[in-house]
Amino acid sequence: MSEEKVDRKKRVEQIINSEPKQSLSTRQFVVLSILALYLFIGFPLWFKLTEIYRAPLPSKFITTLQNNQNFDLKIQREVFVKITDGLKYPDLAEATQIQIDHELTKYSQDPDERLIVDWNVTIRFDEPGPDDYVLELELGDGEGIAVDPAKRETVLFYTLGSVKSNDLPFFVAQTLLYHIFSSEIESFKAKNQRKDINSITYSPMVHLSFKLLTGDGSPINWRIDKALDEYFQPVIGLFQSYVNFTIDSEIKYFTELNLPNATDTIKLSDLSTIVDFSEWDVSSNMYNYPTLNFVLYYPSKSVSPLNFNFDPSKNAFLIPQWGSIILQPEALEPNTLITEDGLRPVLEKFTSELVNLLGLPKHPKTPLIRVDAVKVHTIVSNLIRATDSLSSLLKLSKSLPNISIPKTVLDNVKKALEARQRAVEKVNIERDFDGALLEANKMLKYSEDAFFDREMVQQNFFPQEHKIAVYLPLLGPLSIVCALGLIRVLMELKRFRSIKA
DSSP: OHHHHHHHHHHHHHHHHHSOHHHHHHHHHHHHHHHHHIIIIIHHHHHHHTOOOBOOOOHHHHHHHHHSTTTTOEEEEEEEEEETTSOOOTTHHHHHHHHHHHHHHHHHTSTTTOBSSEEEEEEEOSOOOTTSEEEEEEEOSSOEEEEOSSSSEEEEEEOHHHHHTTOHHHHHHHHIIIIISHHHHHHTBGGGOSOOSSSOOOOSEEEEEEEEEESSOSOOEEOHHHHIIIIIHHHHHHTTTTOEEEEEEEEEOOOOOOOSSTTOEEOGGGHHHHOOHHHHTOOOOOSSSOEEEEEEEEOOTTTOSOEESSOTTOOEEEETTTEEEEEOSSOOOTTOEEOHHHHHHHHHHHHHHHHHHTTOOSOSSOHHHHHHHHHHHHHHHHHHHHHHHHHHHHHHHHHOTTSOBOHHHHHHHHHHHHHHHHHHHIIIIIOOHHHHHHHHHHHHHHHHHHHTOHHHHHHHTSOHHHHHHHHHHHHHHHHHHHHHHHHHHHHHHHHHHHHHO
Protein backbone atom coordinates (compact mmCIF):
# COMPACT_ATOMS: atom_id res chain seq x y z
CA MET A 1 0.00 0.00 0.00
CA SER A 2 2.89 2.36 0.85
CA GLU A 3 4.50 1.59 -2.51
CA GLU A 4 1.34 2.76 -4.32
CA LYS A 5 1.41 6.06 -2.40
CA VAL A 6 5.06 6.53 -3.31
CA ASP A 7 4.34 5.86 -6.98
CA ARG A 8 1.41 8.27 -6.95
CA LYS A 9 3.55 10.95 -5.32
CA LYS A 10 6.23 10.46 -7.92
CA ARG A 11 3.71 10.83 -10.74
CA VAL A 12 2.40 14.04 -9.18
CA GLU A 13 5.95 15.32 -8.85
CA GLN A 14 6.59 14.53 -12.48
CA ILE A 15 3.43 16.39 -13.55
CA ILE A 16 4.25 19.40 -11.41
CA ASN A 17 7.89 19.43 -12.49
CA SER A 18 6.90 19.07 -16.13
CA GLU A 19 4.56 22.09 -15.89
CA PRO A 20 6.25 25.47 -15.75
CA LYS A 21 5.79 27.34 -12.50
CA GLN A 22 4.45 30.30 -14.47
CA SER A 23 1.59 28.15 -15.81
CA LEU A 24 0.60 27.13 -12.31
CA SER A 25 0.76 30.72 -11.13
CA THR A 26 -1.32 31.84 -14.09
CA ARG A 27 -3.97 29.22 -13.32
CA GLN A 28 -4.02 30.29 -9.71
CA PHE A 29 -4.35 33.92 -10.70
CA VAL A 30 -7.22 33.20 -13.09
CA VAL A 31 -9.14 31.12 -10.56
CA LEU A 32 -8.62 33.64 -7.77
CA SER A 33 -9.59 36.51 -10.09
CA ILE A 34 -12.83 34.77 -11.07
CA LEU A 35 -13.51 33.98 -7.44
CA ALA A 36 -12.85 37.59 -6.39
CA LEU A 37 -15.04 38.84 -9.23
CA TYR A 38 -17.73 36.39 -8.15
CA LEU A 39 -17.59 37.34 -4.47
CA PHE A 40 -16.89 41.07 -4.50
CA ILE A 41 -18.72 42.19 -7.65
CA GLY A 42 -21.11 39.51 -8.82
CA PHE A 43 -22.63 38.54 -5.49
CA PRO A 44 -23.17 42.15 -4.20
CA LEU A 45 -24.55 43.14 -7.59
CA TRP A 46 -26.92 40.15 -7.60
CA PHE A 47 -27.97 40.90 -4.04
CA LYS A 48 -28.65 44.53 -4.88
CA LEU A 49 -30.56 43.79 -8.07
CA THR A 50 -32.72 41.12 -6.45
CA GLU A 51 -33.31 43.08 -3.26
CA ILE A 52 -37.01 43.60 -2.43
CA TYR A 53 -37.63 47.30 -1.98
CA ARG A 54 -40.02 48.00 0.87
CA ALA A 55 -40.87 51.66 1.24
CA PRO A 56 -41.21 52.73 4.89
CA LEU A 57 -44.93 53.22 5.52
CA PRO A 58 -46.13 55.53 8.33
CA SER A 59 -47.37 52.53 10.30
CA LYS A 60 -47.76 54.25 13.68
CA PHE A 61 -49.98 57.02 12.36
CA ILE A 62 -52.11 54.63 10.30
CA THR A 63 -52.55 52.36 13.32
CA THR A 64 -53.58 55.36 15.42
CA LEU A 65 -56.16 56.37 12.81
CA GLN A 66 -57.54 52.85 12.65
CA ASN A 67 -57.83 52.51 16.41
CA ASN A 68 -59.30 56.00 16.86
CA GLN A 69 -61.51 56.64 13.87
CA ASN A 70 -62.46 60.32 13.42
CA PHE A 71 -60.67 61.33 16.63
CA ASP A 72 -59.72 64.70 15.15
CA LEU A 73 -62.95 65.36 13.25
CA LYS A 74 -65.59 67.69 14.68
CA ILE A 75 -68.76 68.44 12.73
CA GLN A 76 -70.20 71.72 13.94
CA ARG A 77 -73.48 72.72 12.34
CA GLU A 78 -74.65 76.34 12.50
CA VAL A 79 -78.22 77.62 12.38
CA PHE A 80 -79.10 81.30 12.09
CA VAL A 81 -82.09 82.31 14.19
CA LYS A 82 -84.44 85.08 13.06
CA ILE A 83 -87.08 86.57 15.35
CA THR A 84 -89.63 88.37 13.19
CA ASP A 85 -91.89 89.88 15.85
CA GLY A 86 -89.25 92.20 17.30
CA LEU A 87 -88.92 90.40 20.63
CA LYS A 88 -85.48 89.74 22.06
CA TYR A 89 -84.30 86.76 24.07
CA PRO A 90 -80.73 87.46 25.23
CA ASP A 91 -80.31 84.10 26.98
CA LEU A 92 -81.83 81.99 24.22
CA ALA A 93 -78.54 80.92 22.63
CA GLU A 94 -76.96 79.80 25.90
CA ALA A 95 -80.10 78.07 27.16
CA THR A 96 -80.63 76.30 23.83
CA GLN A 97 -77.02 75.09 23.76
CA ILE A 98 -77.46 73.57 27.21
CA GLN A 99 -80.53 71.70 25.95
CA ILE A 100 -78.70 70.53 22.82
CA ASP A 101 -75.66 69.29 24.76
CA HIS A 102 -77.94 67.50 27.21
CA GLU A 103 -79.78 65.69 24.41
CA LEU A 104 -76.55 64.72 22.64
CA THR A 105 -75.08 63.40 25.91
CA LYS A 106 -77.90 60.86 26.05
CA TYR A 107 -76.62 59.26 22.85
CA SER A 108 -73.20 58.52 24.34
CA GLN A 109 -74.77 56.50 27.15
CA ASP A 110 -76.18 53.88 24.77
CA PRO A 111 -73.73 51.84 22.62
CA ASP A 112 -76.26 51.57 19.79
CA GLU A 113 -77.22 55.25 19.91
CA ARG A 114 -73.62 56.45 20.21
CA LEU A 115 -72.47 58.77 17.43
CA ILE A 116 -69.36 57.68 15.52
CA VAL A 117 -68.21 61.29 15.14
CA ASP A 118 -68.13 64.39 17.32
CA TRP A 119 -71.26 66.21 16.15
CA ASN A 120 -72.92 69.36 17.49
CA VAL A 121 -75.03 72.34 16.44
CA THR A 122 -74.96 75.96 17.57
CA ILE A 123 -77.31 78.87 16.92
CA ARG A 124 -76.36 82.36 15.80
CA PHE A 125 -78.27 85.62 15.58
CA ASP A 126 -76.32 87.45 12.86
CA GLU A 127 -77.27 87.72 9.19
CA PRO A 128 -77.32 84.36 7.34
CA GLY A 129 -75.94 83.62 3.90
CA PRO A 130 -77.96 82.23 0.97
CA ASP A 131 -76.95 78.62 1.70
CA ASP A 132 -77.13 78.74 5.50
CA TYR A 133 -79.67 77.05 7.73
CA VAL A 134 -82.28 79.46 9.05
CA LEU A 135 -84.71 78.95 11.93
CA GLU A 136 -87.39 81.61 12.09
CA LEU A 137 -89.18 82.09 15.40
CA GLU A 138 -92.73 83.33 14.95
CA LEU A 139 -95.18 84.11 17.70
CA GLY A 140 -98.48 82.32 17.18
CA ASP A 141 -101.53 80.85 18.81
CA GLY A 142 -99.88 77.46 19.26
CA GLU A 143 -96.63 75.52 18.90
CA GLY A 144 -95.74 74.02 15.54
CA ILE A 145 -93.10 73.59 12.84
CA ALA A 146 -93.18 74.41 9.12
CA VAL A 147 -90.29 73.26 6.92
CA ASP A 148 -89.70 75.04 3.62
CA PRO A 149 -89.63 72.39 0.85
CA ALA A 150 -87.25 74.40 -1.35
CA LYS A 151 -84.89 76.14 1.11
CA ARG A 152 -82.94 75.39 4.27
CA GLU A 153 -85.46 77.39 6.24
CA THR A 154 -87.75 76.28 9.05
CA VAL A 155 -90.39 78.24 10.95
CA LEU A 156 -90.98 77.45 14.63
CA PHE A 157 -94.27 78.77 15.96
CA TYR A 158 -94.31 79.46 19.69
CA THR A 159 -96.60 81.12 22.23
CA LEU A 160 -96.02 83.61 25.03
CA GLY A 161 -96.86 80.79 27.41
CA SER A 162 -93.84 78.80 26.22
CA VAL A 163 -91.68 81.88 26.83
CA LYS A 164 -93.02 82.39 30.35
CA SER A 165 -92.52 78.71 31.21
CA ASN A 166 -89.01 78.86 29.73
CA ASP A 167 -89.83 76.10 27.22
CA LEU A 168 -88.66 78.01 24.14
CA PRO A 169 -85.01 76.79 24.37
CA PHE A 170 -86.32 73.23 24.62
CA PHE A 171 -88.54 73.70 21.56
CA VAL A 172 -85.63 75.15 19.57
CA ALA A 173 -83.34 72.25 20.55
CA GLN A 174 -86.02 69.69 19.67
CA THR A 175 -86.58 71.35 16.29
CA LEU A 176 -82.89 71.28 15.45
CA LEU A 177 -82.13 67.75 16.62
CA TYR A 178 -85.31 65.89 15.78
CA HIS A 179 -86.54 67.69 12.69
CA ILE A 180 -83.89 69.65 10.77
CA PHE A 181 -80.86 67.42 11.48
CA SER A 182 -82.64 64.22 12.48
CA SER A 183 -81.56 62.26 9.38
CA GLU A 184 -77.97 63.44 9.71
CA ILE A 185 -77.80 62.40 13.36
CA GLU A 186 -79.41 59.04 12.62
CA SER A 187 -76.82 58.33 9.93
CA PHE A 188 -74.02 58.72 12.49
CA LYS A 189 -75.47 56.37 15.09
CA ALA A 190 -73.46 53.20 15.62
CA LYS A 191 -76.48 50.99 14.97
CA ASN A 192 -77.04 52.51 11.52
CA GLN A 193 -73.59 51.91 10.02
CA ARG A 194 -74.66 49.00 7.84
CA LYS A 195 -74.87 49.90 4.18
CA ASP A 196 -78.30 50.22 2.64
CA ILE A 197 -78.72 47.25 0.29
CA ASN A 198 -80.71 49.34 -2.19
CA SER A 199 -78.24 52.18 -2.67
CA ILE A 200 -75.03 52.11 -4.66
CA THR A 201 -71.62 52.74 -3.15
CA TYR A 202 -70.91 56.44 -3.33
CA SER A 203 -69.09 57.69 -6.39
CA PRO A 204 -68.60 61.34 -7.40
CA MET A 205 -69.69 60.32 -10.92
CA VAL A 206 -72.80 58.30 -11.78
CA HIS A 207 -74.16 57.43 -15.22
CA LEU A 208 -77.92 57.44 -15.79
CA SER A 209 -79.18 55.31 -18.67
CA PHE A 210 -82.81 55.80 -19.78
CA LYS A 211 -84.18 53.03 -21.98
CA LEU A 212 -87.49 52.58 -23.79
CA LEU A 213 -88.17 48.89 -24.41
CA THR A 214 -90.95 47.32 -26.44
CA GLY A 215 -91.81 43.72 -27.19
CA ASP A 216 -92.71 44.54 -30.82
CA GLY A 217 -90.61 45.73 -33.72
CA SER A 218 -92.87 48.56 -34.84
CA PRO A 219 -91.10 51.94 -34.88
CA ILE A 220 -91.74 54.17 -31.87
CA ASN A 221 -90.13 57.31 -30.49
CA TRP A 222 -90.02 59.44 -27.36
CA ARG A 223 -89.01 63.01 -26.58
CA ILE A 224 -86.77 62.00 -23.74
CA ASP A 225 -84.24 64.80 -24.24
CA LYS A 226 -86.81 67.57 -23.88
CA ALA A 227 -88.53 65.75 -21.01
CA LEU A 228 -85.24 65.40 -19.14
CA ASP A 229 -84.44 69.08 -19.64
CA GLU A 230 -87.87 70.13 -18.41
CA TYR A 231 -88.57 67.72 -15.56
CA PHE A 232 -85.31 66.01 -14.61
CA GLN A 233 -82.57 68.62 -14.85
CA PRO A 234 -83.94 70.71 -11.95
CA VAL A 235 -83.74 67.62 -9.75
CA ILE A 236 -80.22 66.84 -10.92
CA GLY A 237 -79.24 70.39 -10.03
CA LEU A 238 -79.99 69.63 -6.39
CA PHE A 239 -77.27 66.95 -6.42
CA GLN A 240 -74.56 68.98 -8.16
CA SER A 241 -72.60 69.54 -4.95
CA TYR A 242 -72.76 65.83 -4.13
CA VAL A 243 -72.56 63.88 -7.39
CA ASN A 244 -72.27 64.59 -11.11
CA PHE A 245 -74.27 62.71 -13.72
CA THR A 246 -73.74 61.62 -17.29
CA ILE A 247 -76.89 60.65 -19.19
CA ASP A 248 -77.77 58.63 -22.27
CA SER A 249 -81.00 57.23 -23.74
CA GLU A 250 -81.85 54.31 -26.01
CA ILE A 251 -84.77 52.48 -27.65
CA LYS A 252 -84.72 48.68 -27.87
CA TYR A 253 -87.12 46.45 -29.79
CA PHE A 254 -88.19 42.80 -29.46
CA THR A 255 -87.64 42.63 -25.72
CA GLU A 256 -90.11 39.97 -24.65
CA LEU A 257 -91.15 39.02 -21.15
CA ASN A 258 -90.65 35.43 -20.02
CA LEU A 259 -94.36 34.62 -19.91
CA PRO A 260 -95.29 30.97 -20.54
CA ASN A 261 -98.82 32.05 -21.49
CA ALA A 262 -100.07 35.45 -22.55
CA THR A 263 -103.00 35.16 -20.16
CA ASP A 264 -100.85 34.41 -17.12
CA THR A 265 -101.34 36.65 -14.12
CA ILE A 266 -98.21 38.57 -13.15
CA LYS A 267 -97.48 38.55 -9.44
CA LEU A 268 -94.90 40.61 -7.63
CA SER A 269 -93.00 37.43 -6.80
CA ASP A 270 -92.77 36.59 -10.54
CA LEU A 271 -90.86 39.72 -11.55
CA SER A 272 -87.44 38.14 -11.03
CA THR A 273 -88.28 35.41 -13.57
CA ILE A 274 -90.30 37.23 -16.22
CA VAL A 275 -87.82 40.09 -16.57
CA ASP A 276 -84.56 38.86 -18.14
CA PHE A 277 -82.00 41.67 -18.26
CA SER A 278 -79.35 39.45 -19.84
CA GLU A 279 -81.49 38.88 -22.94
CA TRP A 280 -82.54 42.52 -23.06
CA ASP A 281 -78.89 43.63 -22.91
CA VAL A 282 -79.61 46.68 -20.78
CA SER A 283 -76.91 46.19 -18.14
CA SER A 284 -73.83 47.01 -20.19
CA ASN A 285 -71.59 49.61 -18.57
CA MET A 286 -69.02 51.47 -20.64
CA TYR A 287 -67.88 53.64 -17.75
CA ASN A 288 -65.53 53.10 -14.84
CA TYR A 289 -68.11 54.48 -12.44
CA PRO A 290 -71.58 53.20 -11.42
CA THR A 291 -74.46 53.10 -13.88
CA LEU A 292 -78.13 53.31 -12.90
CA ASN A 293 -80.66 52.03 -15.42
CA PHE A 294 -84.19 53.40 -15.78
CA VAL A 295 -86.33 51.24 -18.05
CA LEU A 296 -89.78 52.04 -19.43
CA TYR A 297 -91.24 48.82 -20.82
CA TYR A 298 -94.19 48.28 -23.17
CA PRO A 299 -95.25 44.70 -23.98
CA SER A 300 -95.91 43.29 -27.42
CA LYS A 301 -99.45 43.10 -28.74
CA SER A 302 -99.40 39.32 -28.42
CA VAL A 303 -99.38 39.54 -24.60
CA SER A 304 -101.13 42.89 -24.20
CA PRO A 305 -102.70 43.84 -21.89
CA LEU A 306 -100.59 42.45 -19.08
CA ASN A 307 -102.64 40.90 -16.32
CA PHE A 308 -101.25 42.35 -13.08
CA ASN A 309 -102.10 40.77 -9.75
CA PHE A 310 -101.45 44.10 -8.04
CA ASP A 311 -102.42 47.73 -8.36
CA PRO A 312 -101.44 48.74 -11.94
CA SER A 313 -100.66 52.26 -10.72
CA LYS A 314 -97.84 50.77 -8.63
CA ASN A 315 -95.98 49.45 -11.65
CA ALA A 316 -92.56 50.98 -10.84
CA PHE A 317 -90.10 48.53 -9.31
CA LEU A 318 -86.81 49.37 -7.63
CA ILE A 319 -83.99 46.94 -8.35
CA PRO A 320 -81.28 47.31 -5.67
CA GLN A 321 -78.06 48.93 -6.92
CA TRP A 322 -79.21 48.50 -10.54
CA GLY A 323 -82.01 50.95 -11.21
CA SER A 324 -85.74 50.91 -11.80
CA ILE A 325 -88.22 49.47 -14.27
CA ILE A 326 -91.76 50.57 -15.10
CA LEU A 327 -94.01 47.94 -16.66
CA GLN A 328 -96.84 49.35 -18.74
CA PRO A 329 -99.84 47.04 -19.23
CA GLU A 330 -100.77 48.13 -22.78
CA ALA A 331 -98.74 47.81 -25.97
CA LEU A 332 -97.88 50.85 -28.08
CA GLU A 333 -99.37 51.45 -31.49
CA PRO A 334 -96.93 51.65 -34.43
CA ASN A 335 -95.25 55.06 -34.92
CA THR A 336 -96.29 56.21 -31.45
CA LEU A 337 -94.53 59.33 -30.15
CA ILE A 338 -94.36 59.65 -26.36
CA THR A 339 -94.37 63.38 -25.61
CA GLU A 340 -92.93 65.32 -22.70
CA ASP A 341 -96.29 65.34 -20.95
CA GLY A 342 -96.55 61.59 -21.32
CA LEU A 343 -93.09 61.15 -19.83
CA ARG A 344 -93.68 63.45 -16.88
CA PRO A 345 -95.26 60.85 -14.54
CA VAL A 346 -92.59 58.36 -15.61
CA LEU A 347 -89.75 60.73 -14.73
CA GLU A 348 -91.42 61.58 -11.42
CA LYS A 349 -91.30 57.89 -10.50
CA PHE A 350 -87.72 57.58 -11.72
CA THR A 351 -86.76 60.62 -9.64
CA SER A 352 -88.16 59.01 -6.52
CA GLU A 353 -86.23 55.82 -7.26
CA LEU A 354 -83.04 57.78 -7.96
CA VAL A 355 -83.21 59.33 -4.50
CA ASN A 356 -83.39 55.84 -2.97
CA LEU A 357 -80.60 54.47 -5.15
CA LEU A 358 -78.29 57.31 -4.09
CA GLY A 359 -78.98 56.57 -0.43
CA LEU A 360 -80.67 59.84 0.50
CA PRO A 361 -82.69 59.80 3.73
CA LYS A 362 -86.46 60.04 3.53
CA HIS A 363 -86.80 63.00 5.89
CA PRO A 364 -87.17 65.93 6.05
CA LYS A 365 -89.12 66.82 2.94
CA THR A 366 -86.60 69.50 1.90
CA PRO A 367 -84.28 67.93 -0.73
CA LEU A 368 -81.44 70.34 0.06
CA ILE A 369 -81.36 69.26 3.70
CA ARG A 370 -81.45 65.59 2.70
CA VAL A 371 -78.57 66.09 0.28
CA ASP A 372 -76.60 67.90 3.00
CA ALA A 373 -77.20 65.00 5.38
CA VAL A 374 -75.97 62.34 2.98
CA LYS A 375 -73.07 64.58 1.93
CA VAL A 376 -71.75 64.96 5.48
CA HIS A 377 -72.22 61.25 6.14
CA THR A 378 -70.35 60.42 2.92
CA ILE A 379 -67.41 62.56 4.04
CA VAL A 380 -67.08 60.56 7.25
CA SER A 381 -67.77 57.27 5.46
CA ASN A 382 -65.08 57.90 2.83
CA LEU A 383 -62.54 58.83 5.49
CA ILE A 384 -63.31 55.58 7.33
CA ARG A 385 -63.15 53.49 4.15
CA ALA A 386 -59.85 55.08 3.16
CA THR A 387 -58.39 54.48 6.62
CA ASP A 388 -59.50 50.85 6.44
CA SER A 389 -57.71 50.48 3.09
CA LEU A 390 -54.50 51.94 4.52
CA SER A 391 -54.78 49.66 7.55
CA SER A 392 -55.29 46.64 5.27
CA LEU A 393 -52.20 47.68 3.30
CA LEU A 394 -50.22 47.80 6.53
CA LYS A 395 -51.42 44.34 7.56
CA LEU A 396 -50.58 42.99 4.11
CA SER A 397 -47.03 44.35 4.27
CA LYS A 398 -46.51 42.74 7.68
CA SER A 399 -48.01 39.37 6.78
CA LEU A 400 -45.98 39.10 3.54
CA PRO A 401 -42.41 40.16 4.37
CA ASN A 402 -41.22 39.30 0.85
CA ILE A 403 -43.75 41.50 -0.93
CA SER A 404 -42.41 44.60 -2.61
CA ILE A 405 -43.66 48.00 -1.48
CA PRO A 406 -42.78 50.39 -4.33
CA LYS A 407 -42.22 54.09 -3.86
CA THR A 408 -45.48 54.76 -5.71
CA VAL A 409 -47.32 53.04 -2.86
CA LEU A 410 -45.64 55.30 -0.32
CA ASP A 411 -46.41 58.36 -2.45
CA ASN A 412 -50.10 57.42 -2.64
CA VAL A 413 -50.21 56.78 1.11
CA LYS A 414 -48.73 60.23 1.76
CA LYS A 415 -51.19 61.83 -0.67
CA ALA A 416 -54.07 60.04 1.06
CA LEU A 417 -53.01 61.27 4.50
CA GLU A 418 -52.50 64.80 3.19
CA ALA A 419 -55.97 64.75 1.61
CA ARG A 420 -57.40 63.57 4.92
CA GLN A 421 -55.73 66.43 6.75
CA ARG A 422 -57.20 68.93 4.30
CA ALA A 423 -60.65 67.36 4.65
CA VAL A 424 -60.48 67.60 8.44
CA GLU A 425 -59.43 71.25 8.25
CA LYS A 426 -62.28 72.09 5.89
CA VAL A 427 -64.79 70.45 8.24
CA ASN A 428 -63.38 71.69 11.54
CA ILE A 429 -62.25 75.18 10.61
CA GLU A 430 -63.75 76.33 7.32
CA ARG A 431 -67.13 74.52 7.57
CA ASP A 432 -66.67 73.83 3.86
CA PHE A 433 -68.41 70.49 3.43
CA ASP A 434 -68.28 70.61 -0.38
CA GLY A 435 -64.51 71.00 -0.28
CA ALA A 436 -64.24 68.36 2.43
CA LEU A 437 -66.15 65.90 0.25
CA LEU A 438 -63.70 66.46 -2.61
CA GLU A 439 -60.74 65.85 -0.29
CA ALA A 440 -62.39 62.76 1.22
CA ASN A 441 -62.90 61.41 -2.31
CA LYS A 442 -59.22 62.03 -3.04
CA MET A 443 -58.16 60.21 0.11
CA LEU A 444 -60.29 57.22 -0.83
CA LYS A 445 -58.86 57.15 -4.36
CA TYR A 446 -55.24 57.45 -3.21
CA SER A 447 -55.68 54.77 -0.53
CA GLU A 448 -57.21 52.33 -3.03
CA ASP A 449 -54.48 53.12 -5.56
CA ALA A 450 -51.91 52.31 -2.87
CA PHE A 451 -53.55 49.03 -1.89
CA PHE A 452 -54.09 47.85 -5.47
CA ASP A 453 -50.75 49.05 -6.81
CA ARG A 454 -49.98 47.02 -9.95
CA GLU A 455 -46.30 46.44 -9.22
CA MET A 456 -46.95 45.36 -5.66
CA VAL A 457 -49.74 42.98 -6.69
CA GLN A 458 -47.55 41.42 -9.40
CA GLN A 459 -44.77 40.80 -6.88
CA ASN A 460 -47.25 39.11 -4.60
CA PHE A 461 -47.84 36.43 -7.26
CA PHE A 462 -44.12 35.66 -7.66
CA PRO A 463 -43.18 33.77 -4.46
CA GLN A 464 -39.67 33.08 -3.21
CA GLU A 465 -39.72 29.45 -4.39
CA HIS A 466 -40.19 30.60 -7.98
CA LYS A 467 -37.18 32.90 -7.69
CA ILE A 468 -35.00 29.98 -6.58
CA ALA A 469 -36.25 27.92 -9.52
CA VAL A 470 -35.24 30.72 -11.89
CA TYR A 471 -31.84 31.54 -10.39
CA LEU A 472 -30.60 28.00 -9.66
CA PRO A 473 -30.03 26.96 -13.33
CA LEU A 474 -28.02 30.14 -13.83
CA LEU A 475 -25.98 30.26 -10.64
CA GLY A 476 -25.65 26.52 -10.01
CA PRO A 477 -23.27 25.57 -12.88
CA LEU A 478 -21.20 28.72 -12.45
CA SER A 479 -20.80 28.13 -8.72
CA ILE A 480 -19.83 24.48 -9.25
CA VAL A 481 -17.16 25.36 -11.84
CA CYS A 482 -15.68 28.05 -9.58
CA ALA A 483 -15.73 25.78 -6.53
CA LEU A 484 -14.09 22.81 -8.32
CA GLY A 485 -11.48 25.07 -9.90
CA LEU A 486 -10.63 26.56 -6.50
CA ILE A 487 -10.34 23.09 -4.94
CA ARG A 488 -7.99 21.95 -7.70
CA VAL A 489 -5.77 24.99 -7.38
CA LEU A 490 -5.59 24.61 -3.60
CA MET A 491 -4.68 20.92 -3.94
CA GLU A 492 -2.00 21.71 -6.51
CA LEU A 493 -0.62 24.45 -4.31
CA LYS A 494 -0.54 22.15 -1.29
CA ARG A 495 1.26 19.37 -3.19
CA PHE A 496 3.67 21.80 -4.76
CA ARG A 497 4.66 23.12 -1.35
CA SER A 498 4.98 19.61 0.10
CA ILE A 499 7.29 18.55 -2.76
CA LYS A 500 9.44 21.64 -2.41
CA ALA A 501 9.65 21.05 1.29
